[in-house]
Amino acid sequence: MRRKHLLNLLIVSLILFVTSGLFSCSSQKKIKYFQDIPDSGQLKTIPAAAYTEPKVQVDDILSVVVQTIDPLSTQVINAGNIGSSSSTSPNMPLSPLTAASAATAGAGQQSGVSGYLVDKEGNIDIPILGKIQVVGHTTSELKTIIHDVAAKYYNNPTVIVRYANFKVSVTGEVLKPGVYVLPNEKVTLLDAIAMAGDLTIFGKRDNVLLIRENLDGTKTPYRVNLKKSDIISSPYFYLRQNDLIYVQPDVAKSAATDAAQARNYTIIGSLLSVLVIYLTRK
Numbered sequence: 001m002r003r004k005h006l007l008n009l010l011i012v013s014l015i016l017f018v019t020s021g022l023f024s025c026s027s028q029k030k031i032k033y034f035q036d037i038p039d040s041g042q043l044k045t046i047p048a049a050a051y052t053e054p055k056v057q058v059d060d061i062l063s064v065v066v067q068t069i070d071p072l073s074t075q076v077i078n079a080g081n082i083g084s085s086s087s088t089s090p091n092m093p094l095s096p097l098t099a100a101s102a103a104t105a106g107a108g109q110q111s112g113v114s115g116y117l118v119d120k121e122g123n124i125d126i127p128i129l130g131k132i133q134v135v136g137h138t139t140s141e142l143k144t145i146i147h148d149v150a151a152k153y154y155n156n157p158t159v160i161v162r163y164a165n166f167k168v169s170v171t172g173e174v175l176k177p178g179v180y181v182l183p184n185e186k187v188t189l190l191d192a193i194a195m196a197g198d199l200t201i202f203g204k205r206d207n208v209l210l211i212r213e214n215l216d217g218t219k220t221p222y223r224v225n226l227k228k229s230d231i232i233s234s235p236y237f238y239l240r241q242n243d244l245i246y247v248q249p250d251v252a253k254s255a256a257t258d259a260a261q262a263r264n265y266t267i268i269g270s271l272l273s274v275l276v277i278y279l280t281r282k
Contacts, residue, residue, distance in 0.1 A: 049237035053138035061115040115164030170196035172247035173203035
């Protein structure tokens with residue numbers, strides 16, 4: 001008889017646990033991107049955002065490759081792209097952990113990042129070619145500038161200039177927050193979010209904060225709404241070097257945290273009640 005009574009108490013406790021979880025859950029909000037795009041019917045074309053090539057800033061790292069008929073003649077130039085503490089190819093993306101350690105390394109010891117460091121005067125110092133002013137120029141412009149300098153020493157040189165540390169940071173309510181170093185300078189906001197594993201269920205999709213670093217070192221914040229398709233046409237759709245994306249939590253996360261605590265208290269209280277009744281009737 002006592003066992004049957006105890007079983008009934010356990011069943012009641014289980015019901016209290018389940019119902020407390022159900023009633024404490026807040027109503028699920030819409031988490032779709034681009035909610036203004038209809039699910040059916042003829043869809044309208046969304047204008048593309050204007051892409052502007054990023055300009056080189058102080059402390060950027062550039063991969064500079066000069067190619068000629070004789071590869072040995074430019075070996076000393078191209079060897080400058082090899083990092084002192086890493087054999088990572090300059091064309092390979094780095095993991096968030098490697099990227100973070102690279103970003104915090106010393107100016108002359110950029111771990112995991114290979115290339116020529118832009119100094120405080122805005123120059124890179126290339127063997128044979130000498131110092132070249134690069135700040136304020138795009139990689140396309142630098143390709144022409146460095147080619148003209150290299151042509152003084154080599155016949156028909158081919159020059160390739162790329163960012164070796166084009167990085168963006170994604171933090172807040174995403175699955176994989178971190179610093180991402182990319183081999184491609186044409187990166188969109190959606191690309192960065194995808195690399196970070198997308199937003200969590202608690203990420204605020206209609207008010208994502210984008211903090212952009214200006215050429216003078218100042219920071220400018222912007223707010224973007226991922227629920228609207230016009231983000232694809234926004235001037236902030238394409239990211240720039242050192243952009244920071246912060247996804248703040250919505251009120252549902254606080255409610256869920258409070259609900260979880262309340263549920264835990266309910267479980268503990270129910271178990272204590274069962275234990276007390278069992279001991280008093282034993």
